[in-house]
Amino acid sequence: METRFDFVQWLDTDVSLDIMMQLNDPADVVRAGSVSRRWRQFVITNGFSKQLCVGRFQQLSRIARITELDLSASEAKDVGSSNSNWETLKRDHEVYSSLLQAIESSKSCRNDCIGYAVSASSTDNYPDESIVNTLIPMDKYLNRPSYWSSKGHSDPNAPETLIYKLKADLCVITEVFMQPFEAYFQPGKPIYSAKSVRFRLGHPKSSKDESDLLKMPQQQPADDNFIWTYTSEEFPMTQEKCFQRFNLPEPVLCVGGYLQIQLLGRVQRQEMDDLFYICVSHVRVVGRPLGPAFDIEVLEPSQEFVLKYNRDVFGYMLQSLTNGGHQDSNIPPTLSDDLVVDAGIVEFFLQNHHPGFELMGWGDDEEDDDDDDEMDEVGFL
Structure with a gap:
């Protein structure tokens, strides 16, 4: 039989470390x-x-x-x-x-990871066109079309953001689904999609910010209350009425439990006021919440974490x-x-x-x- 030996026992620690790494x-x-x-x-x-x-x-x-x-x-x-x-x-x-x-x-695992809607950077007609509508799995609710709409803007490059709280402070996210809104009640049935989207994951800057988020109007921006620890690549969005799938290259660990969707650029003018809008019917975030087996507590002011097991x-x-x-x-x-x-x-x-x-x-x-x-x-x- 050929000679065998345990390299962990016989080699220098540094060499064994290089092999194990x-x-x-x-x-x-x-x-x-x-x-x-x-x-x-x-x-x-x-x-x-x-x-x-x-x-x-x-x-x-x-x-x-x-x-x-x-x-x-x-x-x-x-x-x-x-x-x-x-x-x-x-x-x-x-x-x-x-x-x-x-x-x-x-x-x-393909679980829906969104807990609730936090805020939108702008809302055209609140509460009828609130961000909350993006979590309703129907095109109509209470005999009204269900969607979120931004305010109109003359600049087609003006961005918008949507922020959601996930179901746990530690989640693994694999993909995001979004459906732009088709205004079937307007001439030509225009679809108010964004040019592209990007996703950010993170946590509130402080526990006070997190408690304030529950009191903050959902039609006002809350972006400055967060530290974003992950930013995805930019994904093109098509001007189609369908659930569009955005696959993250690798499963992403969200530490802190918040997702921001950046809607970058506008493609559709509204005929009645000649302004650009972005409208979203549905949002789904697919992955797996790791709580309550794992949880995170953010330490202030260091922004370090306590991992709870x-x-x-x-x-x-x-x-x-x-x-x-x-x-x-x-x-x-x-x-x-x-x-x-x-x-x-x-x-x-x-x-x-x-x-x-x-x-x-x-x-x-x-x-x-x-x-x-x-x-x-x-x-x-």
Whole structure:
């Protein structure tokens, strides 16, 4: 048989790090941490799951600390506040790996992520042409056409914005659907689309701004109340009465729970006043809310985040995915611990991303007799 050796044991740490950093799939990080105790310790100590998270989603570099919700004690506790450094590293590994898994599993989910409408930069006839109408899944409501309309403008390049609150402060967004409004009651049935659209995701500048948003008139702009941490490319919009689909190149993590739609440019004049308008019938945002398994709290004035993790709800989420269902918003207040089976979660994750993979036993290195209790926490639990 050819000679084999463990490069983590025999190579310099820097060289081993360079090799491990080539991993770019969360399942590979879990697999590497499942090879042996030495590899697991190497993966956890060097924070590979966190590095992979931050590498994919730069917004997560602003996480200052992690808080885990303890349902049995009905309180949140800061990770590492009373634990050893090794225990803190293990917990970080679990949380970041679980977050990566939740994000990866969201690629196949097609839930509507909009919670409610916040504001429009302008509204022509409020409340009849309010932004709220864009969330009504009908062309008519109460015997009236249902749509949002901007105010008229003489400049065809004048932009408009629509802002929505998503269903959770952490959401994975994959695509946005929009339908421009056809004014069937006007001569020629003109369609008031935009020239192009762009999407931004973020959070309010402060908790005071967020509470003020609920009091702010929806027909007034609220753009200055937000910090946008993600901006998409610009997508052309066609002047057609249909649900137009805008695919984001990769799933995007919204940290903070707010979406802004930028409507860039106008194509249609209104005959009666010779002004340009933009009108939208429907908006849908497709993806998956990650709450209540994960949540975010923005710290002021640093604008860093506290990442909140609920282990039991995450286990329920995984069970739902295993059964082929979608996440249920009616999460029971307490859940059985047996929903989170460490090895079972790892196997489920790897089988979904690496077909044919079977969970193997631990490697036989000389450290296998030590710390047997630690081995109950396989992979990212």
